[in-house]
Amino acid sequence: MSLRQFEYALAVAEEGSVTAAAELLRVAQPSVSQQIRGLERELGVTLFTRTPSGLVPTVVGRAFLRDAEVAVSAARRARATARSGADELVGELAVAAQMGLGTRQLPGALSALRLRFPRLEITVFEEPNPADLERLARGGVLDLALMAGRCEEGLYDGHHLGDExxxxxxxxxxxxxxxxxxxxxxxxxxxxxxxxxxxxxxxxxxxxxxxxxxxxxxxxxxxxxxxxxxxxxxxxxxxxxxxxxxxxxxxxxxxxxxxxxSQPVFAAVRPGAGPAEMTLLDLLRQETWHKSTFFSPVS
Known part of the structure; x- marks a missing residue:
């Protein structure tokens, strides 16, 4: 199995068809089909089933894709670490925002982060439920998460940003x-x-x-x-x-x-976080939280 096969399988699951996945990946359609068939042969299972609405992961396929997502994210992070210098960071930063937290604060903080690291690509998981958030965290997918309440000790470090x-x-x-x-x-x-x-x-x-x-x-x-x-x-x-x-x-x-x-807002950051995560944490600390006084009756 190869990382490329993982990426192709994830693209097919996201797009629902080989054609759309090929367009997303900017590769030829036969290449995607060939990689998926080869992956299924090697694993000895069927990863996708064809339905009227497109290709849908099987039960086994969904389990495989969860681990494939972790592997791809880890590989991207490793590439970013290897290629980054003191003033330049290349790669992906994965952020989760629970319960709509940071809707007003994140855009400004992320814009400032991009000015600092212009080649950084940011992925935001919006409003994951607790089970999804835990899966992403335990899978090593997330670099930083905004959440109400403290995070699990040892897995991520919690930093209190304020109260919402x-x-x-x-x-x-x-x-x-x-x-x-x-x-x-x-x-x-x-x-x-x-x-x-x-x-x-x-x-x-x-x-x-x-x-x-x-x-x-x-x-x-x-x-x-x-x-x-x-x-x-x-x-x-x-x-x-x-x-x-x-x-x-x-x-x-x-x-x-x-x-x-009200709820306390914490930024959960991976232990040993890199410069992008720590910069974003500092930027979020500069944002204003607990802003109920912003809402006042219209006279």
């Missing part, structure tokens, strides 16, 4: 927008836009609802904070998200809540 206050997002014209803060008990009769059952964000919301004796109606569940905010803005229901996760243009619809809901 949560805000409720309401529809335009909602009477509660007139207040500086919204009392959670006043939202008892409101329908809610919530998040996937296994997501970290819905875990926070479950605790908030339980602690405030709320049992509201759930009208929808989504996987992305930006989607929840947009749907709340259109009147489908209210939602609760980290303040920095509110997309630009929706700030006037967000209000902090009472009792206050």
């Amino acid at each position: 206050e949560f805000v409720v997002v309401l529809a335009a014209g909602h009477p509660r927008l007139a207040a500086d803060r919204v009392e959670l008990r006043d939202l008892q009769r409101e329908p809610w836009v919530r998040f996937d059952h296994n997501s970290a964000l819905d875990g926070v919301l479950r605790e908030v609802l339980r602690d405030n004796d709320l049992a509201p109606t759930t009208v929808a569940r989504v996987s992305q904070t930006a989607t929840a905010v947009r749907w709340a803005a259109h009147g489908l229901g209210v939602t609760l998200v980290p303040a920095s996760a509110v997309p630009p243009g929706h700030e006037h619809l967000a209000r902090p809540v009472s009792p206050v809901v």
